[in-house]
Structure formats: structure tokens, C-alpha cells
Amino acid sequence: MRIETIRAAGDRPAHIRHDDLISAKGVSVVIARQLILQNIDLSVPKGSFVSLIGPSGCGKSTLLKVLAGLVQPSQGSVSIAGLAPAEAARKRMIGLVFQDANLLPWKNAVDNASMLLGIADRSLSRSDLRARGQEMLDLVGLGDSAHKRPNELSGGMRQRVAIARALALDPAVLLMDEPFGALDAITRDAMGQSLLEIWQRTGKTIVLVTHSIDEAIHLSRHVHVLGIKPGRITESLDIALPYPRDLSVTEDPEFVRLVVQLRTMLRSSHQPGGVS
Amino acid sequence: MSEQPIIDLSEPRLVSNWSAATGSWLPAVILLLATIAVWEAAVRIFSISAFVVPAPSEIAQSLVAQWGTLMQATLVTAGEILFGFLVSVVVGIAIALVIVRFDWLGRALYPLVVLFQNVPKVALAPIFILWFGYGLAPKIGLILVIAFFPVTLSMLAGMQSVDRSLLSLMNSVGASPTQILLRIRVPHSLPNLMAGTKIAATLSVIGAIVGEFAGASDGLGYVIQFASTQLDTALVFAALLLVSVLGIAFYYAAEILERIAVPWAPKFSQA
Numbered sequence: 302m303r304i305e306t307i308r309a310a311g312d313r314p315a316h317i318r319h320d321d322l323i324s325a326k327g328v329s330v331v332i333a334r335q336l337i338l339q340n341i342d343l344s345v346p347k348g349s350f351v352s353l354i355g356p357s358g359c360g361k362s363t364l365l366k367v368l369a370g371l372v373q374p375s376q377g378s379v380s381i382a383g384l385a386p387a388e389a390a391r392k393r394m395i396g397l398v399f400q401d402a403n404l405l406p407w408k409n410a411v412d413n414a415s416m417l418l419g420i421a422d423r424s425l426s427r428s429d430l431r432a433r434g435q436e437m438l439d440l441v442g443l444g445d446s447a448h449k450r451p452n453e454l455s456g457g458m459r460q461r462v463a464i465a466r467a468l469a470l471d472p473a474v475l476l477m478d479e480p481f482g483a484l485d486a487i488t489r490d491a492m493g494q495s496l497l498e499i500w501q502r503t504g505k506t507i508v509l510v511t512h513s514i515d516e517a518i519h520l521s522r523h524v525h526v527l528g529i530k531p532g533r534i535t536e537s538l539d540i541a542l543p544y545p546r547d548l549s550v551t552e553d554p555e556f557v558r559l560v561v562q563l564r565t566m567l568r569s570s571h572q573p574g575g576v577s
Numbered sequence: 578m579s580e581q582p583i584i585d586l587s588e589p590r591l592v593s594n595w596s597a598a599t600g601s602w603l604p605a606v607i608l609l610l611a612t613i614a615v616w617e618a619a620v621r622i623f624s625i626s627a628f629v630v631p632a633p634s635e636i637a638q639s640l641v642a643q644w645g646t647l648m649q650a651t652l653v654t655a656g657e658i659l660f661g662f663l664v665s666v667v668v669g670i671a672i673a674l675v676i677v678r679f680d681w682l683g684r685a686l687y688p689l690v691v692l693f694q695n696v697p698k699v700a701l702a703p704i705f706i707l708w709f710g711y712g713l714a715p716k717i718g719l720i721l722v723i724a725f726f727p728v729t730l731s732m733l734a735g736m737q738s739v740d741r742s743l744l745s746l747m748n749s750v751g752a753s754p755t756q757i758l759l760r761i762r763v764p765h766s767l768p769n770l771m772a773g774t775k776i777a778a779t780l781s782v783i784g785a786i787v788g789e790f791a792g793a794s795d796g797l798g799y800v801i802q803f804a805s806t807q808l809d810t811a812l813v814f815a816a817l818l819l820v821s822v823l824g825i826a827f828y829y830a831a832e833i834l835e836r837i838a839v840p841w842a843p844k845f846s847q848a
Binding site for chain 2: 416
């Protein structure tokens with residue numbers, strides 16, 4: 302397992318780890334006497350796009366919360382650029398996006414986009430915040446919907462505002478928990494493509510929790526497969542498809558091969574079991 | 578990438594349903610007019626005494642004859658309702674804020690508020706007269722104890738139903754409990770609060786009339802009591818009619834307030 306994790310560290314030799322933005326070592330999480338995550342080793346290189354995929358109940362969302370500092374690991378340690386996650390979050394290094402956009406219905410898109418930034422940095426004036434919010438909406442392709450309230454936006458547009466809100470913090474890493482899980486297939490593809498473009502334009506590190514095989518392969522550089530009972534990383538897969546990728550990548554024979562490979566990995570991850 | 582979203586799925590706007598609304602009132606209006614007609618006819622055919630059941634026409638005559646007295650009484654009662662309603666809303670909001678913001682105090686206060694809600698408040702009216710005399714104060718007190726509870730309860734429900742991942746987002750950037758309260762919980766609770774406020778508006782009318790029954794020298798409640806001792810049942814009904822009009826007016830005033838305060842809230846009528 303450790304060997305696979307190191308391989309997942311990417312394009313550079315395994316012994317060079319200082320480029321890792323996120324590094325989790327031996328992380329276990331016990332909640333209500335249940336072992337949710339067991340001995341997770343994960344490294345996320347700076348600027349990479351990493352997906353966590355696994356069956357329901359494998360603890361992939363919990364892992365993301367551990368990385369975000371929202372859940373304290375029972376064992377092991379996590380560092381984000383050398384800081385504990387909660388501290389990194391306070392320094393605005395972590396941007397969070399959940400399945401529900403969680404926009405404030407009484408604020409328009411631009412004020413929603415700058416809302417967290419306004420909490421994090423009280424020295425910014427209202428016009429600073431507006432400018433930053435507008436800039437981020439432009440980035441996610443919603444520049445001309447700045448004054449619309451959430452109830453005037455579609456599900457995909459709301460999720461774009463949620464991404465803009467996370468990016469407004471100028472975080473080092475974007476942690477996304479099934480951000481497109483509630484969207485229809487077409488919107489989902491479009492959102493994935495937009496996310497890739499945002500990633501390439503901003504150079505952020507992205508960790509994406511997903512249950513979509515296609516999405517994981519279309520977007521990520523590295524995919525980690527989580528198994529259930531207890532949640533653990535069972536396999537890791539490098540996606541060697543060149544960037545920039547667009548939706549036509551899904552017709553690439555290599556893409557199809559990777560889908561088959563990942564599906565096989567996922568199937569075996571459904572088998573409960575400990576670490577050998 | 579282009580600056581445009583790749584696909585646009587914005588929802589169509591709801592069309593005005595004014596004609597649908599007037600259409601839905603029509604059956605109620607017809608039923609009301611039919612009831613009045615049957616009532617008038619029944620009183621005449623069976624020669625029912627006016628002091629038992631006055632005919633609608635007699636109520637109307639009484640309304641016209643006593644217009645000055647009734648208007649003066651209506652103003653007094655309306656003042657009590659408005660003042661009592663505002664006090665109830667302010668106190669109800671304050672209690673809800675204290676319960677949510679100060680955890681320990683909240684756990685002490687909330688069970689007591691619920692316990693107090695089970696006291697039959699109408700029975701407090703004589704005590705309030707004893708304590709505060711015959712003036713405005715006992716009416717305000719009575720409206721307060723009757724009407725604050727739905728305000729507190731609805732606002733609490735609104736403040737406590739904030740999505741957990743939104744709270745996670747706030748916590749992740751180091752938001753303080755006060756920031757979360759003021760920026761998230763309070764605005765989030767406004768649609769609930771407005772629903773509670775509408776209930777409080779209706780209860781305020783009841784509170785004012787109960788207060789006037791228990792002891793007053795003015796107001797519609799006093800007119801109702803006085804007229805019934807005189808067996809002037811037509812005047813009782815005329816005053817009751819005005820009480821109802823007041824109730825409806827306060828209810829719709831609260832509804833207009835709701836539309837102004839929370840234009841973003843989902844409307845029940847747009848089902």
C-alpha cells in the first residue's frame with residue numbers, strides 16, 4: 302500500500318517529497334467506536350489534481366474533512382504546506398466546495414462569492430469584496446449573473462458560485478466533496494470541463510471526492526481508490542492522458558482502458574478487509 | 578474557456594397568477610353572501626328576537642347608528658394591538674437570540690418558555706388587571722404573554738436549521754459565533770420569523786380583546802361587554818365585525834412586511 306501511495310506522488314522520483322502540498326501519514330479516524338478510516342497515507346503534489354473515488358461509506362468524505370481540518374484524526378498526522386489543517390484553513394489556504402452550493406439566498410451571486418473572504422479578512426472594504434467577487438465570477442464563467450440571487454440560478458450556476466466563493470480566498474488547495482453530484486449528466490460534464498480550465502488557469506491544487514469513474518479519469522492526474530470496512534486506500538492510479546483535456550478525451554482508447562481498469566479496482570474495493 | 582457558462586439552465590419566471598387568485602376567491606365570496614341572505618331570511622321568517630340573533634340588516638343599522646362610538650373604540654383597540662404586537666415581536670426575538678447565542682442560558686431558559694406556554698394565559702387577565710390597573714399596561718402584558726411564543730419558536734427553528742456544511746464553511750475561515758449568528762443564522766431565520774410574526778399578529782387581537790374583557794373602560798372588547806349587558810346584541814355583532822376587520826388588517830400588514838423584509842423567501846401561495 303505504501304509503495305502505491307508513493308507511486309501516486311507523481312511524475313517525479315518517489316524519494317522527493319518536498320513538493321507535496323498535502324501529506325497525510327498513518328491517518329485513522331474512529332467515530333462512535335467505528336473505524337471509519339484506517340492508516341491512510343496520502344500525498345498530494347503541489348499543483349496536481351487528485352481524485353478520491355470509492356463506494357458509499359468508504360469514508361472518502363471523512364478523509365476530505367480531515368484534510369480540511371473539520372475532523373480530527375484519531376491517529377496519524379496531516380500537514381498542508383507544513384501546517385496543521387485547521388491552521389492552514391485560518392490562513393485561507395483551504396477552499397471548500399460541497400455537494401450543496403449552500404449559497405445565502407438573501408445575497409446575490411457576487412456577494413455570495415465574496416462572503417467567506419469577508420469573514421476571513423475583515424480589513425477588506427465592501428467595494429474590495431465586490432471587486433474580488435466579480436473577478437471570481439468572471440473566472441467561473443458567471444460574470445454577467447453577478448446580481449442574480451441563488452433562486453434565479455440553475456443548480457450548475459449555483460455550484461459555480463460556490464467554486465468562486467472558495468477561489469476568492471485564494472487558497473493553496475481546493476477540497477471538493479462531490480461538487481457535481483447533484484447535477485444532471487450534461488451539466489456535470491460541462492462543470493468538469495470548466496473546473497479543468499479553472500485549474501489550469503489558476504494552478505491550484507485540487508482534491509476531488511467523486512463517485513464517478515468518468516469524472517475521475519477525465520479530470521485528475523492521480524486517482525486513489527478507497528475500499529470499505531474500514532475505509533482505506535486500496536489502489537492508486539496515474540492518469541497519463543495529456544492536458545489540456547476536453548470531453549473528446551472520453552473517446553480516447555487510453556481513456557476507455559483506464560475506465561475498465563478503475564472499474565475493476567473499484568469492484569475489488571467493495572470487498573471488506575483489513576490491510577494485509 | 579469562454580466567459581459564458583457552457584450551458585444555461587436558468588429557470589423560467591413564474592407567470593402572474595392574479596386572475597387565478599381572484600378566481601379562487603369567488604367561491605368564498607358567494608358562500609359568504611349566501612350565508613348572509615339565509616341568515617336574514619331565517620331571522621325574518623322565524624321572527625327571532627333581535628337580542629338573541631340580530632339580522633344582518635339590524636347589525637348594519639347598529640354599525641351606522643353607533644359609528645362614532647365604534648370608531649373611537651376601534652382606534653383604542655387597534656393602538657393596544659399594535660403596541661402589544663410590537664412588544665411581543667421584540668421580546669420574542671430577544672429571547673430567541675439569547676437562547677441561541679448563550680448556550681447555557683438557552684438550556685436554562687428554553688424549558689421554562691415551553692412550560693410557560695402551557696399556562697392558560699386568558700386566566701392571567703384578572704391578575705394583570707390587579708397588578709397593572711385598568712389602563713394600557715395590562716393589555717400590553719396580556720398580548721405579550723399570548724403572542725411572543727410563536728415569534729420565539731419560529732425564529733429558533735429558523736436559526737437552528739442552518740445547513741451543517743454551511744457552518745463548516747464558516748468555521749473553516751475562523752468565523753466567530755457572533756459572526757455566524759448575525760451573518761448566517763439571523764438572516765436565515767427571517768422567513769420562519771415572518772411566519773411566526775403573522776401568527777403573533779392574529780394572537781395580538783385576541784390578547785387585546787381578552788384584556789378589555791377583564792377590565793377596561795374603552796375599546797371594542799369593552800363595547801362588546803357593555804352592549805351584551807344591555808342586550809344590544811346587534812351592537813355586539815357590529816363590534817365583533819370590527820374586531821375581525823382589525824384582525825385581517827393586522828394579518829395582511831404582517832404579510833406585506835414579510836414581502837418587504839424577505840423578498841427572497843419561498844412563498845406558500847406560489848405552490
